[in-house]
């Protein structure tokens with residue numbers, strides 16, 4: 663029998679821990695990316711299997727075509743466009759500083775990070791940002807940002823620099839009362855759904871994304887995970 667293209671189960675990669683886009687809750691992956699993809703897949707009528715992995719492995723996995731699609735709050739960047747393709751942008755983001763309540767008045771800007779122990783996540787846009795803008799920060803890399811949050815809680819690092827919606831959500835939930843977002847260091851980044859170069863899914867995904875934005879499904883998910891305040 664001949665397998666039809668539409669019967670193929672797509673391998674859809676996501677990050678292991680990136681609140682509130684993808685994270686494990688009661689043994690199940692939930693979050694904005696996870697639910698946005700599910701809505702897109704339903705609209706397109708495709709089957710898929712979710713494959714959570716360290717962010718670091720996602721772009722290489724797309725390049726080798728071991729992954730068909732990835733949603734992991736992936737920032738659309740020109741360097742990345744040379745090796746993978748992106749959907750239309752689906753979320754506006756940025757980079758911010760998270761620090762302990764006791765450091766909230768002293769660590770607020772990129773300049774304040776000079777000479778400090780700063781945690782970031784392996785393979786992310788923040789690593790490039792820090793190299794360029796704060797070359798004298800002592801950067802400690804973590805494949806999983808939850809371990810960076812732990813280092814901040816125990817004072818092993820002075821700050822965590824990571825995507826704004828992620829550190830903001832953490833400061834409002836798990837880190838509440840202990841950590842705060844003190845400053846935005848970059849804005850106007852956009853997340854895109856990522857594909858191997860030349861994937862024939864891109865057009866279909868863009869069409870479905872447009873439809874979900876028009877029919878209110880996208881807004882419903884946005885409000886569910888980010889609240890009313892934008």
Ligand code: GLN
Nearest residue numbers: 680734735736737786787
């Ligand atoms: N937006 C960041 C990047 O693309 C990382 C997001 C994440 O940690 N999942 O580099």
